[in-house]
Amino acid sequence: MTTGTIELKASDFKSGINPDWCPGCGDFGVLNSLQRACAELGLQPHQILTVSGIGCSSNLPGYINSYGMHTLHGRSLAFASGAKLSNHDLTVIATGGDGDGYGIGGNHLTHTARRNVDITYIVMNNQVYGLTTGQISPTSRLDMKTKSTPFGNVESPINPITSAIMSGATYVARAFSGDIRHTTAIIKGAIEHKGFSLVDIFSPCVTFNLDNSNDFFKERVTKLEDQNHDIGDWKAACEKAIEWGSTINIGLFYQDPDSKSLGAREPVLNDGPLSSRTLGITEDQTKKLLGRMM
Amino acid sequence: MAAGKFDFALAIGGEAGQGIATPGNIMARLFIRRGLHLNAYNAYQSIVRGGHIFLTIRVSEEPVYTHGDKLDLIVCLNQDTMDRHLGLLGDDTRILFNSDTITPGEGAKGVGICPIPVSELTQSRNRLIQNTVGVGATCSLMGLDFSILEESLTARFARQGQSVVDENVGVAKAGYEYAAKNFEAFPVALPGNPHHLAQWAGNEAIGMGAAAAGVKFYAAYPMSPSTGVLHWFAQNARDLGIMVRQVEDEIAAANMVIGAAQTGTRAMTATSGGGFALMTEAVGAAAMMEIPVVMVNVQRAGPSTGVPTKTEQGDLWQVLGASQGDFPRLIVAPTSALDMFNTIPEIFNLVDHYQCPGLVLSDLLISEGTFSVDPDAINMNPTIDRGELITEDSTQNGYNRYQNTESGIAPRAVPGTKGYIHVVSTDEHDEDGSLISDEFTNPYKRRASVERRARKFSDILERVAAPELQGPKDAEVTLIGWGSSEGAIREAVELLEDRGVTANRLQVKWMVPLHSDAISAVVNSAKCAIIVENNHSGQFYRYLRSETGLTIDKHIRKYDGEPFMPHHIADGAQEILAGKADTFVPYQEVNV
Ligand SMILES: Cc1ncc(C[n+]2csc(CCOP(=O)(O)OP(=O)(O)O)c2C)c(N)n1
Numbered sequence A: 001m002t003t004g005t006i007e008l009k010a011s012d013f014k015s016g017i018n019p020d021w022c023p024g025c026g027d028f029g030v031l032n033s034l035q036r037a038c039a040e041l042g043l044q045p046h047q048i049l050t051v052s053g054i055g056c057s058s059n060l061p062g063y064i065n066s067y068g069m070h071t072l073h074g075r076s077l078a079f080a081s082g083a084k085l086s087n088h089d090l091t092v093i094a095t096g097g098d099g100d101g102y103g104i105g106g107n108h109l110t111h112t113a114r115r116n117v118d119i120t121y122i123v124m125n126n127q128v129y130g131l132t133t134g135q136i137s138p139t140s141r142l143d144m145k146t147k148s149t150p151f152g153n154v155e156s157p158i159n160p161i162t163s164a165i166m167s168g169a170t171y172v173a174r175a176f177s178g179d180i181r182h183t184t185a186i187i188k189g190a191i192e193h194k195g196f197s198l199v200d201i202f203s204p205c206v207t208f209n210l211d212n213s214n215d216f217f218k219e220r221v222t223k224l225e226d227q228n229h230d231i232g233d234w235k236a237a238c239e240k241a242i243e244w245g246s247t248i249n250i251g252l253f254y255q256d257p258d259s260k261s262l263g264a265r266e267p268v269l270n271d272g273p274l275s276s277r278t279l280g281i282t283e284d285q286t287k288k289l290l291g292r293m294m
Numbered sequence B: 001m002a003a004g005k006f007d008f009a010l011a012i013g014g015e016a017g018q019g020i021a022t023p024g025n026i027m028a029r030l031f032i033r034r035g036l037h038l039n040a041y042n043a044y045q046s047i048v049r050g051g052h053i054f055l056t057i058r059v060s061e062e063p064v065y066t067h068g069d070k071l072d073l074i075v076c077l078n079q080d081t082m083d084r085h086l087g088l089l090g091d092d093t094r095i096l097f098n099s100d101t102i103t104p105g106e107g108a109k110g111v112g113i114c115p116i117p118v119s120e121l122t123q124s125r126n127r128l129i130q131n132t133v134g135v136g137a138t139c140s141l142m143g144l145d146f147s148i149l150e151e152s153l154t155a156r157f158a159r160q161g162q163s164v165v166d167e168n169v170g171v172a173k174a175g176y177e178y179a180a181k182n183f184e185a186f187p188v189a190l191p192g193n194p195h196h197l198a199q200w201a202g203n204e205a206i207g208m209g210a211a212a213a214g215v216k217f218y219a220a221y222p223m224s225p226s227t228g229v230l231h232w233f234a235q236n237a238r239d240l241g242i243m244v245r246q247v248e249d250e251i252a253a254a255n256m257v258i259g260a261a262q263t264g265t266r267a268m269t270a271t272s273g274g275g276f277a278l279m280t281e282a283v284g285a286a287a288m289m290e291i292p293v294v295m296v297n298v299q300r301a302g303p304s305t306g307v308p309t310k311t312e313q314g315d316l317w318q319v320l321g322a323s324q325g326d327f328p329r330l331i332v333a334p335t336s337a338l339d340m341f342n343t344i345p346e347i348f349n350l351v352d353h354y355q356c357p358g359l360v361l362s363d364l365l366i367s368e369g370t371f372s373v374d375p376d377a378i379n380m381n382p383t384i385d386r387g388e389l390i391t392e393d394s395t396q397n398g399y400n401r402y403q404n405t406e407s408g409i410a411p412r413a414v415p416g417t418k419g420y421i422h423v424v425s426t427d428e429h430d431e432d433g434s435l436i437s438d439e440f441t442n443p444y445k446r447r448a449s450v451e452r453r454a455r456k457f458s459d460i461l462e463r464v465a466a467p468e469l470q471g472p473k474d475a476e477v478t479l480i481g482w483g484s485s486e487g488a489i490r491e492a493v494e495l496l497e498d499r500g501v502t503a504n505r506l507q508v509k510w511m512v513p514l515h516s517d518a519i520s521a522v523v524n525s526a527k528c529a530i531i532v533e534n535n536h537s538g539q540f541y542r543y544l545r546s547e548t549g550l551t552i553d554k555h556i557r558k559y560d561g562e563p564f565m566p567h568h569i570a571d572g573a574q575e576i577l578a579g580k581a582d583t584f585v586p587y588q589e590v591n592v
């Protein structure tokens, strides 16, 4: 990283704009944890790019002191991948909601994970659509009543952790926004990880999902770090991820220690970021191109 | 073959999987290496094995702008070709075929029937060998010295080893000698010119233009007829230092390209109409965030999956209306492969200047056609103008990404630069990038944003060339076309001249901005203006009418999947002049 930079505090990562989330929204804890993680890692704001989709949670880039792209609903990973592959010196963090990431953007999640683009993806999972005022999301539980399921949800939720592991993600973790210290540690690990990381964070919506509340999670979350879990064992990780009852596991489920990111596999990036290359074609390159046409 | 300049058309027909491409490539390469111009069109079907393919290669001493109106020689690789196309041949033509497997039909007077007993000439069991025999016989009929073909076959098969070279040269020679002994060669031998030409397909011209423009990031999802662009990039990525990604869908491709562009890299994607449909939300995102990107739509016959291997100019309204909301964009429809090559760097400079999306319309005719090009005409070092781009750090604070400047254009800083932190967003935003879509909704600011984005383009017409009338001012008929039809219209004008009708033509390339005044002036002074379009509903005409109020009631339209041949347009113009039709739809003679 850049030399001679001053150490920054978490508060230095606040933008001038106050979040317009409902008081008590879980997303505050996620923002707070992310700001702490950036400070503790010694990152500089201009070297960070946060990229989000659309949703309450996707407003996050406006609230953190970093470069940001507040893009289209479901598309944050596509924008983030382009940015990271174009300038791999940037720390690229994608953020958004469960509808954004697991619903409309689900295809991109599978493929960004498989491609192992070096991006940290933070999903504020509130098991509901917040911004559109309360409909089911792909993580809503069976029987849940929302405006779009007034008689109860008859579809089963997906499990983001097992899905991500199966898609080939190389760092897969879950956190709870009510535990800022733990969430900060998980996000730090994700940013430091070389490759694609998914951090699914329970981030309760206090307005539209009263079932999966702060108290609901407080009573249930159990840290994997206290359970002798082997993070290299993806099968064990999946077993831990599907436990859903009186205990719900949080922490790092799976990490591939040999992860090689797409950027590291692609020889085109050996000469440094694309964004700082000089444009134009050399005489030798021109000769070769024309030679093939003759 | 017309007297005067050498102008010859050779067609090879067969089914997919019979290897038509190889003899086609051998002949094309041979022609350009003799400094001859060529224009090749491959009529094919969406099938990997079977079906019917008909490749036409027109070769001439002078530049040729279409694959032409007539055929001189057909090489049949199967019975189907004989049955479908023999009727297209007239005086002084030849048809070559393998008499082991193909029975000749009843040809018109003047058609030289040239059966070759392939199994007698070669012992090879390789079923592709008849192609090489055919190439040998073709060269003999065209009056080429065998050594020239030998050289070209040697170069072509060298990588596969000496035995493959020997086999091919051997059977080509057998075909050559058999034809020399048994058939009458064409009266005029293939000429030569010491200045070698090069050849490219339009999709390669798109890739080359992008590379020349400094594109370093290309993402796409395969879709005919745009896939050649992806193949070109993939092939050249490592040499040129370009990141090329085949991604999960066109939505990802378009949005990735915008992400790359936001960090300051020139980035592009190409697709066909179906893929472009998936990109439309991204077009608006680029416009709202003001990130310069170029997206190419290589049109094919639609709607929906349509006819993947056939051409049409049917996506004009799609690109005009792509993405919700009311915002300016640039749209250009280059008129040839070389024009495509030159236009890509031009539109990159424009989108960098205006910080907006730029849309390029190609179509199967340009993208998959093969054309000769003078290598000296290929400028790989075009002007590169990045517009107001900030890449140097600063200690100053208070940067406004969307400053309400007089020109409407605000200097653009890229992530990683110190002192310019900001968020770009697809929500409406204030000058500093903060949202004015929610709590801070403000009609005055919203109005200022809309006006600033529109104001950016106030001088755009000065920056792109207006279309120019070609030909005599007082011509009896004025043919107006857009995009890829330029070649056919140009040759139709010549044909009309031969038939005693004076014609001039106007080819429109820039759709947005549209040079309404220049076009109106031409239409208003025309004796008989006819709009020529490769679609059914007259998309360009309806657009022109909406922008200018002009009404034109004479049209030539074609929507059978095949491109215009010059005589289609000339015939149409004459029918219209004679008062026999207002809208003329030509009959497509070549049936593939
Ligand atoms: C293409 C498109 N479809 C629908 C929407 C409307 N929309 C905005 S946010 C959202 C869902 C939000 O839910 P989630 O992603 O879980 O985020 P949350 O608001 O709960 O944080 C929807 C459907 C949109 N903006 N774009």
Ligand code: SF4
Pocket: A020, A021, A022, A024, A025, A026, A027, A056, A057, A126, A130, A131, A204, A205, A206, A207, A208
């Ligand atoms: S609606 Fe729910 S998710 Fe959105 S801000 Fe309010 S509490 Fe948070």
